[in-house]
Amino acid sequence: xxxxxxxxxxxxxxxxxxxxxxxxxxxxxxxxxxxxxxxxxxxxxxxxxxxxxxxxxxxxxxxxxxxxxxxxxxxxxxxxxxxxxxxxxxxxxxxxxxxxxxxxxxxxxxxxxxxxxxxxxxxxxxxxxxxxxxxxxxxxxxxxxxxxxxxxxxxxxxxxxxxxxxxxxxxxxxxxxxxxxxxxxxxxxxxxxxxxxxxxxxxxxxxxxxxxxxxxxxxxxxxxxxxxxxxxxxxxxxxxxxxxxxxxxxxxxxxxxxxxxxxxxxxxxxxxxxxx
Amino acid sequence: xxxxxxxxxxxxxxxxxxxxxxxxxxxxxxxxxxxxxxxxxxxxxxxxxxxxxxxxxxxxxxxxxxxxxxxxxxxxxxxxxxxxxxxxxxxxxxxxxxxxxxxxxxxxxxxxxxxxxxxxxxxxxxxxxxxxxxxxxxxxxxxxxxxxxxxxxxxxxxxxxxxxxxxxxxxxxxxxxxxxxxxxxxxxxxxxxxxxxxxxxxxxxxxxxxxxxxxxxxxxxxxxxxxxxxxxxxxxxxxxxxxxxxxxxxxxxxxxxxxxxxxxxxxxxxxxxxxxxxxxxxxxxxxx
Numbered sequence: 001x002x003x004x005x006x007x008x009x010x011x012x013x014x015x016x017x018x019x020x021x022x023x024x025x026x027x028x029x030x031x032x033x034x035x036x037x038x039x040x041x042x043x044x045x046x047x048x049x050x051x052x053x054x055x056x057x058x059x060x061x062x063x064x065x066x067x068x069x070x071x072x073x074x075x076x077x078x079x080x081x082x083x084x085x086x087x088x089x090x091x092x093x094x095x096x097x098x099x100x101x102x103x104x105x106x107x108x109x110x111x112x113x114x115x116x117x118x119x120x121x122x123x124x125x126x127x128x129x130x131x132x133x134x135x136x137x138x139x140x141x142x143x144x145x146x147x148x149x150x151x152x153x154x155x156x157x158x159x160x161x162x163x164x165x166x167x168x169x170x171x172x173x174x175x176x177x178x179x180x181x182x183x184x185x186x187x188x189x190x191x192x193x194x195x196x197x198x199x200x201x202x203x204x205x206x207x208x209x210x211x212x213x214x215x216x217x218x219x220x221x222x223x224x225x226x227x228x229x230x231x232x233x234x235x236x237x238x239x240x241x242x243x244x245x246x247x248x249x250x251x252x253x254x255x256x257x258x259x260x261x262x263x264x265x266x267x268x269x270x271x272x273x274x275x276x
Numbered sequence: 277x278x279x280x281x282x283x284x285x286x287x288x289x290x291x292x293x294x295x296x297x298x299x300x301x302x303x304x305x306x307x308x309x310x311x312x313x314x315x316x317x318x319x320x321x322x323x324x325x326x327x328x329x330x331x332x333x334x335x336x337x338x339x340x341x342x343x344x345x346x347x348x349x350x351x352x353x354x355x356x357x358x359x360x361x362x363x364x365x366x367x368x369x370x371x372x373x374x375x376x377x378x379x380x381x382x383x384x385x386x387x388x389x390x391x392x393x394x395x396x397x398x399x400x401x402x403x404x405x406x407x408x409x410x411x412x413x414x415x416x417x418x419x420x421x422x423x424x425x426x427x428x429x430x431x432x433x434x435x436x437x438x439x440x441x442x443x444x445x446x447x448x449x450x451x452x453x454x455x456x457x458x459x460x461x462x463x464x465x466x467x468x469x470x471x472x473x474x475x476x477x478x479x480x481x482x483x484x485x486x487x488x489x490x491x492x493x494x495x496x497x498x499x500x501x502x503x504x505x506x507x508x509x510x511x512x513x514x515x516x517x518x519x520x521x522x523x524x525x526x527x528x529x530x531x532x533x534x535x536x537x538x539x540x541x542x543x544x545x546x547x548x549x550x551x552x553x554x555x556x557x558x559x560x561x562x563x564x
Binding site for chain 1: 282283285286287289290292293294296297300301303304305307308311366369370372373374375376377379380381382383384385386387388389390391392393394395397398399401402403408410413440443444445448449452453487490494497500501503504507508520523524527528533536537540541543544546547548550551554555558559
């Protein structure tokens with residue numbers, strides 16, 4: 001292709017791609033902008049895009065009225081706790097399946113995956129009942145365990161696909177040099193496995209942060225994370241667009257930033273290694 | 277070579293994960309199955325004894341069952357069509373060379389990281405509100421009567437809200453798949469005079485086949501259990517009550533645990549049928 005036509009085509013593609021990209025992103029952008037408006041400006045007709053008096057008032061009101069920080073802390077605790085616990089349980093399991101595979105490894109992996117497909121609503125009441133009996137309803141500890149369990153299959157799978165890429169010869173060489181299991185784990189595998197573990201942590205944190213079935217059904221006040229915090233804006237507060245926007249922005253901003261770092265891992269994690 | 281010692285060590289390391297997941301699966305599942313055969317009304321007398329298959333037949337014969345099934349199929353099916361078709365187009369677009377690819381990619385992927393309650397509420401109020409919503413403004417701008425989206429076009433609205441969140445997922449996976457395509461093959465086809473449509477139909481689409489299948493299966497599993505989007509928008513009204521939502525209402529709202537559990541068993545069977553297909557694909561991938 002001649003150069004001029006190629007540049008022209010690239011220009012056109014750029015325009016179309018940016019238009020589509022901004023269109024898809026628009027609801028988030030609009031929420032972000034609205035969070036800095038007054039309530040009157042938020043419903044102004046015609047809508048105000050940038051030409052309004054920027055104010056931080058909504059953020060202050062949301063924090064004051066609904067104690068945002070407490071929900072934020074719950075979200076961090078639930079996502080962080082469940083991820084940490086999942087890694088602690090998942091790393092040894094994935095390690096052993098990747099490096100000491102047996103005839104049953106594949107079946108075990110597939111079975112783990114199948115537990116992920118259990119529709120949550122099918123076991124809602126039993127879990128609810130168990131939570132009441134054990135006094136776990138609306139506690140962070142209970143929810144950490146549930147979130148860990150629903151994400152454990154993804155954790156094991158992701159780690160497994162990463163670990164399998166570590167060449168086995170390295171282990172054999174280390175063993176020849178007299179490394180025992182402990183030093184093999186500590187000095188040979190861990191450094192090589194760290195990037196994979198980091199990706200797994202990132203994706204799981206995001207998934208746990210956004211989980212909105214168990215967090216809505218098993219919490220009330222004390223353990224409620226941001227998903228429930230936002231749900232409380234359902235009505236009638238939702239009609240206060242500026243405050244809803246401020247609350248929404250605060251709920252999604254932390255994870256949006258993390259998410260952008262984890263695009264690649266997302267594909268791998270959510271397709272169980274089938275697409276890399 | 278794995279020694280006997282390392283084998284038993286491996287088993288030991290696997291044990292916690294296996295035991296936990298086994299417990300997570302078996303305990304609640306057997307409770308659900310047990311409840312489904314009981315007349316169990318926690319607020320009206322508790323466990324009132326054996327019910328046989330009554331819950332199962334009553335769940336299916338209730339007037340809300342078939343509407344819930346069709347709502348589920350319509351919502352899941354529409355979201356799948358929208359996300360896969362637009363996802364392929366978007367992936368093709370993002371695969372082209374243009375300025376600012378990295379940034380546009382980030383913009384497109386962003387909705388997937390928005391928590392479901394936020395996306396549902398933002399759409400419901402700021403876009404779909406019949407008086408102050410942005411869509412209402414657009415409609416008026418073109419001289420049309422604004423719609424009360426969530427009551428007049430309730431299913432379409434829910435589909436839109438859900439598709440907005442899942443389109444990035446489909447796009448991202450399809451884009452990853454397109455990028456693994458051998459460029460030489462495309463160039464060779466172009467040299468041989470294949471037009472863009474032919475190249476798409478004969479090379480790109482077949483190459484994407486597996487990725488599309490995976491997107492469909494994974495999304496189906498997640499979409500079958502869509503909850504928050506309905507919970508905060510319509511609460512199951514206006515014909516948006518899916519099977520998941522119906523079971524939720526039976527179990528927690530009307531506290532008819534026996535009936536809801538029978539519904540739960542149906543949902544589990546349905547999900548397992550889908551899962552079977554997905555696992556076969558993933559399993560094949562493991563051997564490769």
